[in-house]
Amino acid sequence: RLKTSSLYCTMVLIVIFDDLDQLLAIKWYRRFKIARILLGKVCNLDGGGALIQVSEIIIYIRTGQGWLYLAVVVELFSRKIISWTFSDKPNSELTTRALRLAMNKRNPTDNVLFHSDQGVQYTSESFQCCLREHGVICSMAEGNCWDNAVTERFLRSLKSERVHRRYQTRSETIADIIDYIEPFYNQIRRHSKLGNISPAEYEENYLKTA
Secondary structure (H helix, E strand, O other), rough: OOOOOOHHHHHHHHHHHHHHHHHHHHHHHHHOOOOOOOOOOOOOOOOOOOOOEEEEEEEEEEEEOEOOOOOOOEEOOEEEEEEEEEOOOHEEEEEEEEEHHHHHHHHHOOOEEEEEOOOHHHOHHHHHHHHOOOEEEEEEEEOOOOOOHHHHHHHHHHHHHHOOOOOOOHHHHHHHHHHHHHHHHHHOOOEEOOOOHHHHHHHHHHHHHH
16 A cells, blocks of 8 residues: 555655554554454344454544543443543554553453454554453454444534533543543433433343343
């Protein structure tokens, strides 16, 4: 792909030398591309499959102090936001922290399928090492708009219901988004796909019948 145009090569070089981890991501990209999309082909999202399926997305938020980047890990079975991390840089350190936090919170005993896009934040060596460290199976989107439908739906809800104004500081933004995720989105907000109940209530009902 680097031979398509000199302009594209220049843009890639900027990314490479901006962050050593990005360099490793470019170097290993072709190797990790074989982690084809497995989401939806392994088990149904009914909580009773052989795998726990989670997905992650990075959200860009403008503030008066510059961009703020939010990474969230979503439990696809219940649509609950398991973990969230913030940074002023959209790198693999951000996504890796979100993954580690999710694993620590859930402490899964079953296999975990982790789905994401093919961004350098997920193809980087450090992130892939974190996946292997936790024994997580890697699945990556192949361009289908439905691949990340659940996480994209959260992004749309966040932007339309909360992040629709200009924040002055990053700390103000972080506090407001956390207030949206945990007290509201996970515990109160109703989801039509869950039978018009919240993710927390959906998980609670499942555990009662498991």
